[in-house]
Amino acid sequence: MSGDKQSWLERGVEAASLTRWAQLARRAPKTDLTVLREQRNRARKLKSKLEDLIHVAESRLALPYIGNQSFPRPADADWSWRPELWCGPMPITGISSVKSNATLGGEVTLFHDCAHSELTLRQIRNTREEDLAAFGLRLDVFRFGGSYLSLAVDLPQDASSGLKRNHLIRLDTIVEMENPLEIFARLNIKHGPNTEQIVRELPLNAEDIRVEFDLAYTKLNEKRIEKMWLDLIFEGPQMNQVILRDLTFSRRKRAEL
Secondary structure, eight states: OSOOOHHHHHHHHHHHHHHHHHHHHHHGGGSHHHHHHHHHHHHHHHHHHHHHHHHHHHHHHHHTTTTTOOOOOOOTOOOOOOOGGGSSSSSEEEEEOOOOEEETTEEEEEEEOOOSSOOOEEEEOOOOOOHHHHHHHEEESSSSSSSSSEEEEEEEEETTTOOOEEEEEEEEEEEEEOOEEEEEEEEEETTEEEEEEEEOOOOOSSSEEEEEEEESOOOOOOGGGEEEEEEEEEOOOOOHHHHHHEEEEEEEEEEOO
16 A cells, blocks of 8 residues: 555554564574574564665655755845755765865865875765755865865856846855864856956854855956856865855845945
């Protein structure tokens, strides 16, 4: 019977099965070893299927739900977005000894100049009640012999469509780390042969980590905008673990003076 309701027959069969296994468990200390071995094999097969069900159920029922695009944004925002890595499960959930230019999903790329990588990158499931993003991103850094470490996030074409110099781009994130470090956010906008860059330091001592990029101070050619991406730059990352619980973007026009 399909659906979420059991028939009386299904309930009866399930109750009988539970009673049967409870009896076998009580008798196990005195059961003949040959019979016990067969019971153990049957129990293991049943346990495997039950664990499969529990694993999927806990993943689906955990807060927040997969695919969630809900997050606080300005009331006058004309575009907002949460990258796919923070919304749904990736086909590959983790990378060890991460090489430079390695990608996790279709939008996130890690860059560094270490001769020997001791970095790991992994998508993790958010289960805290206060989390709105279904997944987070964990970066583990052990020995670090390079001069730079950055995480690039490609913004979709919608972010560039209709973009003007009177726009503000807002970044909101939730960051956890083992040890204090500095993180800079650099917004890059490619227009024709040129790329505008705006850098902000993340206020990691604030409860709400939020920065805005004001395009009024750029020489942006509005007619030739091709794409945008964000670089998160980690200063002094060695022997640290950084978790980005959430990462969201929104766009709004500056109030007219």
